[in-house]
Amino acid sequence: MRTHRDFQREKVYAWEGKASQAQHKGQNFRTIEECQAYLNPIWLTERGRYGRARVPAPAIERPHWGQRRAFAHADHRITLPTWCRNEWMILHEAAHRLAVRWKDVAHGPRFVGILIGLVCRHLDYDASEQMRIADEMGVRYDVRSIGSVPVHGPTWHVERVLRAHGAMTPMEIACELSIVHGHDLGQPQIRGAALQLIRGSRARWWRGKLVLVSQDGDAGQELLAA
Structure with a gap:
């Protein structure tokens, strides 16, 4: 079988660090069983999209002695060290098993496309x-290879920024979205998104800034500290 050089592996790792806002690091699941329970329904919804309709979900197992990275094995297993037991890393390894074709590079374009599709459909990325x-x-x-993904409007982007940074003025929101996220939203769009959030009881104005309202009705830590 012909082998192909994994020409962009390090670039992919660097992209993940930025694209995931570091959410691909850290432990979200305590046990291997929890990791398997997370993967199984996702695999069932995704396998037909990538020509693996008759293939069961890969078995997630404990790593071998000294293993420091997650690994998708050719015999359809995934081994996860403790620090890799999170949603992004599980989807990363699942993407390897979905991308299986003899001519594919491990971290090649098809793999990256599949991973983008997975994180957008199941982790709500854009x-x-x-x-x-x-x-x-x-x-x-x-x-x-990305497939169909949710399309996010201005309200989704504004809410995400507020969730990450707390109370912000419309100008601050616009700058964050433009400079950091690459979305050029004008003041009318941001105020329209703010109105949608307020009508949905998900945000309120506070001293000229928009702040998310928690489920119990409190408007964030900024109000408590005022």
Whole structure:
């Protein structure tokens, strides 16, 4: 069998660090069983999309002695060290098993496209932003392998910024979205998104800033500290 050089592995790792906002690091699941329970329903919904309709979910197992990285094995197993037991890393390894074709490079364009599709459908990331970051970092991806993904409007982007940074003025939101996330939203769009959040009881104005309202009705730590 012919082998192919994994020409962009390090670039992909760097892209993941930026594209995931470091959420691919850290432990979300305590046990291997929890990791398997997370993967199984996702695999069932995704396998037909990538020509693996008759293939069961890979078995997630404990790593061998001294293993420091997650690994997708050719015999359809995934081994996860403790620090890798999180959603992003599980989807990363699942993407390897979904991308199986003899001519594919391990971290090649088809793999990256599949991973973008997985994290957008199951971790609620924005596909256009994922592709923009990949383009900036020189990471090649196959657009056809991404598949259909949710389309996010201004309200989703504004809410995400507020969730990450707390109370912000419309100008601060616009700058964050433009400079950091690459979305050029004008003041009317941001105020329209703010109105949608307020009508949905998900945000409120506070001293000229928009702040998310928690489920129990409190408007964030900023109000408590005022």
